[in-house]
Amino acid sequence: MLQNRCDVHTHTLYSRHAYSTVRENVLAARDAGLELLGVTDHFSDMLFPGTDLSHGSLRDYQHFVNMRVWPRSWEGVRLLRGAESDIRSLDGGLFGQEVEVGEDITGRPARSPSTLYDRVVASCDYVIASVHYKGFADGASVSQTTQMYLAALGRPKVLVLGHTGRAGVPFDVREVVGEAARLGKIIEINEHSLETARREGRTWSSCRSIAEACAELGCQVAVSTDAHICSAVGRAPRALAMLEEIGFPQELVATRSAEAFLAAMEGAGLPVSGL
Numbered sequence: 270m271l272q273n274r275c276d277v278h279t280h281t282l283y284s285r286h287a288y289s290t291v292r293e294n295v296l297a298a299r300d301a302g303l304e305l306l307g308v309t310d311h312f313s314d315m316l317f318p319g320t321d322l323s324h325g326s327l328r329d330y331q332h333f334v335n336m337r338v339w340p341r342s343w344e345g346v347r348l349l350r351g352a353e354s355d356i357r358s359l360d361g362g363l364f365g366q367e368v369e370v371g372e373d374i375t376g377r378p379a380r381s382p383s384t385l386y387d388r389v390v391a392s393c394d395y396v397i398a399s400v401h402y403k404g405f406a407d408g409a410s411v412s413q414t415t416q417m418y419l420a421a422l423g424r425p426k427v428l429v430l431g432h433t434g435r436a437g438v439p440f441d442v443r444e445v446v447g448e449a450a451r452l453g454k455i456i457e458i459n460e461h462s463l464e465t466a467r468r469e470g471r472t473w474s475s476c477r478s479i480a481e482a483c484a485e486l487g488c489q490v491a492v493s494t495d496a497h498i499c500s501a502v503g504r505a506p507r508a509l510a511m512l513e514e515i516g517f518p519q520e521l522v523a524t525r526s527a528e529a530f531l532a533a534m535e536g537a538g539l540p541v542s543g544l
Contacts, residue, residue, distance in 0.1 A: 270513070271509050273509060274302070274525060275307070275529075276503045277307035278353065278397055279496040279502055280311065280496065287496075288498045289499035298503055304346065304347060308350065309352055309353045310352060312353065315355075315401060316329065327374045327388060328374050330389055333389040334389065351396060354386070354399070359414070360417070361423070365389060366424075369385075370382070370383055370384060370385050394540075395428035395539055396426040396429075400437075409438075417440070419444070422449060422452060428537050429454070429455045431459065431495075434476030443486065446488045455537075457491050460492070460505035460508045462476055464507055480517060483517075484518060484521065489522070
């Protein structure tokens with residue numbers, strides 16, 4: 270039986286359509302026997318639709334800026350700070366990368382100019398890059414969408430490609446998975462994608478094909494819940510069952526232990542000192 274002792278894709282009240290606090294998720298992780306929890310709220314224009322970002326206000330996103338106050342160990346669970354950032358263009362651009370920020374959260378001039386993305390991810394241990402709004406890819410070729418994912422993989426702090434099996438954007442699976450393996454990056458196997466899909470449906474088939482490519486090409490995966498309420502944290506029976514059906518190797522499950530996930534971070538060039 271595959272072991273999975275980390276949940277590195279979870280959401281809190283900050284994500285607006287999620288319903289639990291950081292502490293509630295930590296307690297749920299403890300009760301589920303997890304060693305490590307990653308909180309990765311949405312960093313996306315789904316949070317504040319219609320907001321004018323032309324001036325790059327940090328105030329709506331100070332949740333991320335202040336994550337440094339979270340303890341690193343809480344109720345016996347290692348706690349990591351992350352964000353799920355939207356892929357917003359065919360060049361692999363992430364939300365906030367084109368927004369210049371000149372002020373801090375109090376409105377005072379920033380010491381040096383930067384982008385909204387850079388200010389937010391400075392407090393993150395890692396970033397999950399996901400497609401939620403796929404309209405920008407309408408009419409794009411598979412070559413273009415493949416390059417989109419490849420470019421996203423190379424963005425600063427990006428460690429994981431999120432729920433690629435349900436994003437509805439076709440791409441060359443082997444090329445993306447192969448590049449992720451080369452870079453030491455991670456492909457997510459997302460429980461939420463499977464719990465809302467039929468086993469004979471397109472999403473389930475897509476997720477399985479991606480997992481099979483990861484097994485064949487030696488790419489690490491993160492088995493994650495994408496939990497939007499604490500009762501779902503650490504519970505990924507469908508994802509684990511699918512991986513077991515295809516004989517997925519335990520050593521490629523980056524979330525099999527806290528040590529394995531931290532080693533995966535380090536292998537991808539992300540700092541792990543103090544974690």
